Amino acid sequence: SQQGEEDPQALSIQEGENATMNCSYKTSINNLQWYRQNSGRGLVHLILIRSNEREKHSGRLRVTLDTSKKSSSLLITASRAADTASYFCATDARGDDKIIFGKGTRLHILP
Amino acid sequence: EAQVTQNPRYLITVTGKKLTVTCSQNMNHEYMSWYRQDPGLGLRQIYYSMNVEVTDKGDVPEGYKVSRKEKRNFPLILESPSPNQTSLYFCASSFLGALTDTQYFGPGTRLTVL
Numbered sequence: 001s002q003q004g005e006e007d008p009q010a011l012s013i014q015e016g017e018n019a020t021m022n023c024s025y026k027t028s029i030n031n032l033q034w035y036r037q038n039s040g041r042g043l044v045h046l047i048l049i050r051s052n053e054r055e056k057h058s059g060r061l062r063v064t065l066d067t068s069k070k071s072s073s074l075l076i077t078a079s080r081a082a083d084t085a086s087y088f089c090a091t092d093a094r095g096d097d098k099i100i101f102g103k104g105t106r107l108h109i110l111p
Numbered sequence: 112e113a114q115v116t117q118n119p120r121y122l123i124t125v126t127g128k129k130l131t132v133t134c135s136q137n138m139n140h141e142y143m144s145w146y147r148q149d150p151g152l153g154l155r156q157i158y159y160s161m162n163v164e165v166t167d168k169g170d171v172p173e174g175y176k177v178s179r180k181e182k183r184n185f186p187l188i189l190e191s192p193s194p195n196q197t198s199l200y201f202c203a204s205s206f207l208g209a210l211t212d213t214q215y216f217g218p219g220t221r222l223t224v225l
Contacts (some may be wrong), residue, residue: 031210042115042201042216043154088153092210097161098169099144099209103153 004032004089004102012108019076021105023089026070033090034063034074037104043088046074076107084109113138115217117202123223124192132187132220134202142205143185144169144214145177147198154201159209160185192224 007022023032031050035043049056049065049072056063062075076083086104115136124130136143144159146169156169160179174196176188185204189196200220205212 033210033214040199040219040221042218043203043214044216045213048210048213090210092208097159097167097208099156099159100170101146101154101156103151 004091004100006087006089006102006105008105009103010106010108012110013079014110015079015081017079019079019083019107019109021074021087021107023072023074023091023102024070025072025089025091028067029091031092032065032072034061034072035088035090035101037086037088039085046087079107079109081109081111083107113215115202115204115215117200117217117220119220120218121221123225125225126193127191130189130192130222132189132200132202132222134185134187134217135183136185136202136204136215137183138204138206138215139182140204140206140215141182142208142212142214143179144203144209145175145185145187146201146203147171147196148201148219149198156209157187157200161208192222194224196222197224198222 004025033048034046037043060077065072088104090101118133145157146154148154155171158177160166202217203214205214
């Protein structure tokens with residue numbers, strides 16, 4: 001069954017605005033990661049957040065994790081054209097070594 | 112340069128003709144994994160390996176085989192490909208597990224099975 005589900009499926013914003021994407025999951029997790037994928041290319045790791053963490057920052061990226069709601073959000077501040085990509089969350093399930101990716105959010109930054 | 116390489120990058124084949132997609136990493140990573148990506152379905156894990164001679168099924172292992180005879184290589188084998196295996200395939204590696212560490216992805220192999 002799908003563990004991570006991103007929302008929205010697609011998002012278009014003006015350059016300079018902030019972009020927020022959400023990820024919901026079903027079962028308890030150890031860690032959650034966010035990845036970026038430019039069209040047809042390999043995924044690039046953005047940030048890892050552990051289940052005992054609530055917020056992490058990396059440059060213009062801010063990730064939050066709410067384990068009580070089983071959800072995470074990725075905020076990209078001051079968006080740039082180069083941020084146009086698909087963004088995926090990935091989770092595990094406690095006691096399992098498998099990784100489950102969500103279906104992704106397609107982000108389009110308008111000039 | 113630290114990287115994950117896959118070959119071939121593009122492949123068109125016919126139903127039933129055995130094929131192998133190679134994956135190699137030069138980072139001395141213990142964990143390696145294969146994924147397929149299909150429109151509307153995201154990435155799904157096929158097989159993963161925690162170390163040499165240790166492999167486990169992911170979410171969609173049917174129709175695939177893997178082997179991990181050496182640390183750097185993790186080939187994906189399709190013994191009898193079928194059209195529903197037409198997809199974009201990614202290999203990835205990390206020092207530890209997929210979610211305890213950063214995964215590095217290869218550039219992808221686009222496979223078409225006629």
